Amino acid sequence: xxxxxxxxxxxxxDGPPPWDIGRPQPEFxxxxxxxxxxxxxxxxxxxxxxxxxxxxxxxxxxxxVDVSPTAIARARAKAAERGLKARFEVGDALNLGQLGLSxxxxxxxxxxxxxxxxxxxxxxxxxxxxxxxxxxxxxxxFSDLQEGTMGPRRVRKDEIVAAFSDGWxxxxxxxxxxxVNAAFFDQPAARAWLATIRRVSLT
Numbered sequence: 001x002x003x004x005x006x007x008x009x010x011x012x013x014d015g016p017p018p019w020d021i022g023r024p025q026p027e028f029x030x031x032x033x034x035x036x037x038x039x040x041x042x043x044x045x046x047x048x049x050x051x052x053x054x055x056x057x058x059x060x061x062x063x064x065v066d067v068s069p070t071a072i073a074r075a076r077a078k079a080a081e082r083g084l085k086a087r088f089e090v091g092d093a094l095n096l097g098q099l100g101l102s103x104x105x106x107x108x109x110x111x112x113x114x115x116x117x118x119x120x121x122x123x124x125x126x127x128x129x130x131x132x133x134x135x136x137x138x139x140x141x142f143s144d145l146q147e148g149t150m151g152p153r154r155v156r157k158d159e160i161v162a163a164f165s166d167g168w169x170x171x172x173x174x175x176x177x178x179x180v181n182a183a184f185f186d187q188p189a190a191r192a193w194l195a196t197i198r199r200v201s202l203t
Contacts, residue, residue, distance in 0.1 A: 011048075011070040018151070018181050019110050020047055024054040027140055027176045027194050028109060032058040036138070039104030042130060044093045045111030049075025049086065055107070056086040063101065065091040094122045097129040106130070106137040110178065112163075113141040113152045124163050128199065137197045140176055146191040151180075157193060164197050172196040 010017045024032075031037055032054050039060060043052035046064030048071050056062040056079075064086060066072050075088040091099060093111060106127055115123050127137060144154040157173050164170050176194035180187075 007066070008068040008070050011068050011074070016181060017047075019178070021179050021181060022050070024050045025109055025140065025179060027192075028054060028107060028138070031107075031138055036136070037105060037107065039135075040102070041105040041107065042096070042101075042103040044096065044106055044108050044127065045114075046075060046088065047071050049078050049088055051107055051109055052086045052088070053078060053082060053084055055105075056084045057082075060105065062086040063099070063103075064088045065093060065096065065099065067092055094119060094126050096126045099130065102130050102132050104132055104135045106135070108137065108139040108141075110140065110142075110152070112139055112160075113155050120163055124168075128167055131199045133199050135199045137195075137199070139195045139197060140178065140192050141195075142178070143175070143191040143193045145175075151190060155193060160193065160195050160197075164195075167200050169198045169200055170195060171198055 028051050037055040037058055037060050041055045041060040041062045043062060043064040046052050046066045049064050052062040052064035064075055069090050072088045072090050079086050112123065131137060141155045142152050144156045146154055160173055161170050173193050173195045176192040177189040178192045179189050
């Protein structure tokens with residue numbers, strides 16, 4: 001297992017990190033507007049909270065978790081400023097069971113692709129520990145169709161299917177785009193996959 005980066009350092013550096021665009025990713029806005037970000041919802045690796053706040057504003061009971069205390073502090077400040085009740089906690093996405101909570105919906109905007117193979121398995125198991133049977137995970141990650149080497153690890157469709165092969169149903173993997181901060185990337189958007197993955201019911 002590789003040494004994880006110090007994510008808090010990224011948030012205390014000058015300027016926002018590449019993925020923090022100050023608003024939700026358009027792909028998740030579309031999901032919210034379609035009524036798919038619902039019920040008790042977890043934003044895994046929530047950063048400064050835009051997606052959890054989006055879900056809360058559309059009627060979900062949202063919780064955001066991130067390993068960075070600085071990101072969580074900013075997310076809490078945003079929630080207070082906007083009058084939203086979304087809850088934000090410092091926590092490890094590889095051990096979500098420590099929350100003592102379960103969810104109907106999970107969203108992942110750009111977390112899956114940061115893990116190496118070992119931690120990828122741990123992450124999927126962590127998601128399984130908190131997503132209720134029949135619940136849905138919406139996962140967006142960098143695509144192998146993205147040219148160049150800048151940015152995070154690219155992910156193939158078959159890697160997503162393989163990662164979620166035990167106790168899950170990968171219902172759909174659609175081409176998508178990440179909007180990114182142009183100051184850190186050589187283009188305004190990067191190619192991605194948006195996967196709809198359901199936890200298989202135990203009954």
